[in-house]
Amino acid sequence: MKFINTKKIFLVLIISSLILNVSCFQFLSKTLNEPVKPQEIVIIHWNDFHAANLPYKPTYNNPNEIFVGGYANLAGYIDSLRGVYPGALVLNAGDDFQGSPVSSITKGMSQILILNQIKPTAFTIGNHEFDYGTDNLRKCIQKANFDILSANIFDVNQQKIFTDPYKIVQYGNAKVAIIGLVLDDLKSSVLPENVKGLDILDSYKQVSKYVDEVKGKSDLIIVLSHQGFFADSVLATRVPELDLIIGGHSHTWLREPVQVNNVLICQVGASGERLGLLKTKVDVQQDTILSFQYEFIRTELGKVKPNPDVGKVVDSLDAIIADKMNEIIGELKVDWIRNGRGESNIGNWICDVTREEFGTDIAYQNSGGIRKNLLSGPIKLRDIWEISPFDNTIVIAKISGKQLINLLQYRLDNTRDFLQFSGLRIKFSQSKNKIIDVTVNQKPIKEDQFYTIATNNYVIGHSARFWGIENDEMELKTTGVIGRDVLVKAIRKEKVISDETDGRYENIDK
Numbered sequence: 001m002k003f004i005n006t007k008k009i010f011l012v013l014i015i016s017s018l019i020l021n022v023s024c025f026q027f028l029s030k031t032l033n034e035p036v037k038p039q040e041i042v043i044i045h046w047n048d049f050h051a052a053n054l055p056y057k058p059t060y061n062n063p064n065e066i067f068v069g070g071y072a073n074l075a076g077y078i079d080s081l082r083g084v085y086p087g088a089l090v091l092n093a094g095d096d097f098q099g100s101p102v103s104s105i106t107k108g109m110s111q112i113l114i115l116n117q118i119k120p121t122a123f124t125i126g127n128h129e130f131d132y133g134t135d136n137l138r139k140c141i142q143k144a145n146f147d148i149l150s151a152n153i154f155d156v157n158q159q160k161i162f163t164d165p166y167k168i169v170q171y172g173n174a175k176v177a178i179i180g181l182v183l184d185d186l187k188s189s190v191l192p193e194n195v196k197g198l199d200i201l202d203s204y205k206q207v208s209k210y211v212d213e214v215k216g217k218s219d220l221i222i223v224l225s226h227q228g229f230f231a232d233s234v235l236a237t238r239v240p241e242l243d244l245i246i247g248g249h250s251h252t253w254l255r256e257p258v259q260v261n262n263v264l265i266c267q268v269g270a271s272g273e274r275l276g277l278l279k280t281k282v283d284v285q286q287d288t289i290l291s292f293q294y295e296f297i298r299t300e301l302g303k304v305k306p307n308p309d310v311g312k313v314v315d316s317l318d319a320i321i322a323d324k325m326n327e328i329i330g331e332l333k334v335d336w337i338r339n340g341r342g343e344s345n346i347g348n349w350i351c352d353v354t355r356e357e358f359g360t361d362i363a364y365q366n367s368g369g370i371r372k373n374l375l376s377g378p379i380k381l382r383d384i385w386e387i388s389p390f391d392n393t394i395v396i397a398k399i400s401g402k403q404l405i406n407l408l409q410y411r412l413d414n415t416r417d418f419l420q421f422s423g424l425r426i427k428f429s430q431s432k433n434k435i436i437d438v439t440v441n442q443k444p445i446k447e448d449q450f451y452t453i454a455t456n457n458y459v460i461g462h463s464a465r466f467w468g469i470e471n472d473e474m475e476l477k478t479t480g481v482i483g484r485d486v487l488v489k490a491i492r493k494e495k496v497i498s499d500e501t502d503g504r505y506e507n508i509d510k
């Protein structure tokens with residue numbers, strides 16, 4: 001999930017004001033006319049797992065850090081909680097796909113096979129579930145033996161909601177409605193071709209519609225949302241009939257539920273480092289939460305018995321991946337050698353194929369994001385994962401010629417973070433700190449013309465540092481495409497790669 005900077009600041013301001021103004025532990029009290037035993041309803045939840053199927057250390061460089069997460073281990077925690085709270089609702093708020101090789105190679109099916117063992121009560125579709133296209137997601141949903149819900153994804157061809165919008169679960173003597181939801185601007189956070197044939201309906205209207213449908217039939221209404229904390233807060237202010245929103249997408253770690261308009265909002269970070277555990281007492285006559293307790297559980301390895309069935313699936317998927325990663329996808333005729341201070345053949349190639357893929361004028365790649373050299377010979381899929389291990393996605397920036405000229409001078413003034421590039425030829429004098437000659441696609445830069453740049457979201461996230469341009473000073477378009485996928489696609493197409501450096505960045509002092 002990505003935000004541009006200004007948006008982020010705006011969100012942080014709003015979110016912190018919400019948190020400050022809202023008392024999280026306020027108990028909802030209702031005078032009861034008749035003593036009816038409240039129903040305890042327990043909810044276990046997580047979100048944005050991003051295929052982190054193996055336990056990992058959340059921070060590097062700390063030898064004392066313990067492993068957390070991994071699906072067998074996380075499922076072990078769920079098992080032990082289910083032991084204590086039989087019938088607990090187990091809710092996954094989406095974005096289980098994308099983040100490790102196994103998800104990319106199996107197109108998310110790995111996550112379905114694992115979740116088939118965990119059997120969550122419900123799963124809501126996140127934007128990354130669309131990373132391998134609509135048809136693929138359909139196949140995944142067919143394979144799933146658990147309920148996948150989303151109230152606002154509309155299948156245009158079928159003229160109906162893409163998957164079940166909600167379900168109602170019996171819990172003791174209470175009925176719980178769970179409504180799935182995806183972010184309204186899904187289409188701007190995934191590739192258009194990956195959501196072909198789908199419309200995203202207004203989340204507020206859809207939730208209101210289904211709330212009307214379920215409120216007579218249920219005692220508790222939960223929205224299982226993949227739209228981010230800010231949008232969840234807005235939804236809570238608009239639909240007071242909701243009791244609870246279990247959220248995802250913004251990777252927000254709420255240490256306690258945030259109460260907005262009497263609706264509790266929970267979200268528990270990302271990557272399975274923690275599980276959220278919400279214990280509510282529900283008045284089944286008034287259909288309200290009387291009280292709640294919340295805790296999060298850090299999924300430290302070694303404290304519970306990992307779920308053996310999930311472990312088997314994770315291990316067998318890993319074995320398949322080991323094979324796949326050894327696939328030879330092309331041949332390298334020259335050694336690819338990185339250069340953090342100037343032009344390099346690997347940097348040129350990465351930028352050339354990225355620029356070509358997105359049809360932009362220019363492409364930029366941070367040198368530090370190219371993680372290894374590669375000697376001539378066969379190129380294995382694994383090599384590309386090692387060269388580009390991050391799941392950075394490509395963003396298209398549009399700037400004026402005037403901004404571009406300033407950017408190039410800024411680059412010359414700030415050589416520490418050398419950026420590899422394509423589309424430009426630059427002659428400069430290091431001693432005079434001056435650009436002597438520059439062309440874009442063999443033409444001089446026109447100040448009043450606009451230019452497009454393909455780069456990754458890391459560079460965009462640090463555009464002030466890399467380019468001297470703030471995010472709100474340019475037009476940005478996210479593509480959702482992982483940079484590494486562009487490289488793999490290009491190698492499969494080109495087959496043999498022999499590009500050398502071509503002097504696109506020339507210091508005339510030498």
Ligand SMILES: [Zn+2]
Nearest residue numbers: 095126127249
């Ligand atoms: Zn998301």
